[in-house]
Amino acid sequence: MSEKLVEISDLKTTFETNSGTVEALRGINLTIDEGERVGLVGESGSGKSVTARSILQLIDSPGEIAGGTISFDGRDLVGLSSREMQRVRGRDITMIFQDPSMSLDPVYSIRNQMVEAIGHNRNIGDQRAEEIAVEYLELVDMPNPERVLSSYPHELSGGMKQRVSIAMTLGFNPDLVIADEPTTALDVTVQKKVLEIFKDVVEREDLSVLWITHNLGVVAEFCDRIAVIYAGEIVEYGTVYDIFDRPTHPYTRELLRTIPNVQRAQEELRVIEGTVPNMADPPDGCTFHPRCPDAEARCETTRPESVDGDHHEAACLVHDTQTNDRE
Ligand SMILES: Nc1ncnc2c1ncn2[C@@H]1O[C@H](COP(=O)(O)OP(=O)(O)OP(=O)(O)O)[C@@H](O)[C@H]1O
Ligand SMILES: [Mg+2]
Numbered sequence: 335m336s337e338k339l340v341e342i343s344d345l346k347t348t349f350e351t352n353s354g355t356v357e358a359l360r361g362i363n364l365t366i367d368e369g370e371r372v373g374l375v376g377e378s379g380s381g382k383s384v385t386a387r388s389i390l391q392l393i394d395s396p397g398e399i400a401g402g403t404i405s406f407d408g409r410d411l412v413g414l415s416s417r418e419m420q421r422v423r424g425r426d427i428t429m430i431f432q433d434p435s436m437s438l439d440p441v442y443s444i445r446n447q448m449v450e451a452i453g454h455n456r457n458i459g460d461q462r463a464e465e466i467a468v469e470y471l472e473l474v475d476m477p478n479p480e481r482v483l484s485s486y487p488h489e490l491s492g493g494m495k496q497r498v499s500i501a502m503t504l505g506f507n508p509d510l511v512i513a514d515e516p517t518t519a520l521d522v523t524v525q526k527k528v529l530e531i532f533k534d535v536v537e538r539e540d541l542s543v544l545w546i547t548h549n550l551g552v553v554a555e556f557c558d559r560i561a562v563i564y565a566g567e568i569v570e571y572g573t574v575y576d577i578f579d580r581p582t583h584p585y586t587r588e589l590l591r592t593i594p595n596v597q598r599a600q601e602e603l604r605v606i607e608g609t610v611p612n613m614a615d616p617p618d619g620c621t622f623h624p625r626c627p628d629a630e631a632r633c634e635t636t637r638p639e640s641v642d643g644d645h646h647e648a649a650c651l652v653h654d655t656q657t658n659d660r661e
Pocket of ligand 1: 351376
């Protein structure tokens with residue numbers, strides 16, 4: 335049996351706002367095994383980035399982790415001191431952001447930043463850190479690493495900057511990489527290239543990854559398992575095969591319909607009708623019921639049980655993965 339690297343249990347993250355308490359995460363369970371790639375997929379505002387930031391303990395006031403545990407390698411990250419957490423960030427868990435400017439400082443050369451950060455996180459000298467920087471720039475297919483090292487961020491294109499930030503992040507030698515929509519800001523051809531490079535490096539280094547995206551198509555190519563998140567809850571969890579071939583939750587099924595399809599190229603891009611609920615005042619019962627094509631009366635009052643985040647399961651009163659699996 336594979337080892338569990340991350341075990342998130344009943345995670346609740348809230349934000350105090352003028353319109354009340356926003357329940358951004360409403361009791362999330364999610365496991366990531368060692369060497370596994372898990373996709374976290376959902377519409378804008380569903381709680382993907384808050385999940386990532388909660389794992390890294392980067393929720394600032396007016397937000398807080400209101401409950402639950404995040405076990406990483408057997409240790410609960412919730413409640414670690416900021417000093418201990420600083421050590422975890424970078425050495426054990428790293429994050430690649432949607433916008434590479436989040437991880438690159440405009441006033442320092444790439445060499446300065448990569449050597450400093452890799453040296454610090456690996457606890458090694460400058461010379462060795464620079465060798466590693468070059469090695470990883472080559473891994474992400476940068477044609478002239480020496481020239482890149484001497485550049486400043488503004489001298490590089492968006493795709494190149496993102497590759498530098500991937501090289502830097504992976505050069506830390508982390509156990510877990512959290513990638514929050516790292517290719518969305520790039521144009522489509524560059525997206526594909528960066529994704530392929532990332533996939534290669536992850537395979538070669540046998541890294542565990544939490545890949546965050548609103549695009550189910552991307553996770554199909556890249557991930558082992560998928561967590562579908564809606565309004566701060568994981569509504570379905572399963573392998574890529576479970577999610578694509580035996581989707582159970584009506585939200586997952588709707589999400590699958592929004593994937594652009596070559597045959598439908600002439601049609602308008604499909605969207606799911608309705609909007610994500612206001613999390614300061616979420617609907618009673620199942621949060622998806624106001625938008626759900628299959629909702630029954632009980633869905634308006636009874637909240638489905640959470641998924642365990644380890645097996646194929648859907649948080650739905652009407653549909654059941656068990657019966658679905660037997661079909
Ligand atoms: N600082 C904050 N203050 C108040 N509410 C917040 C704050 N940060 C996040 N939220 C709320 O938490 C919910 C989830 O936000 P999150 O950023 O995780 O969405 P997301 O799934 O990453 O969306 P996107 O695809 O647009 O990046 C949203 O309803 C948002 O309003
Ligand atoms: Mg986000």
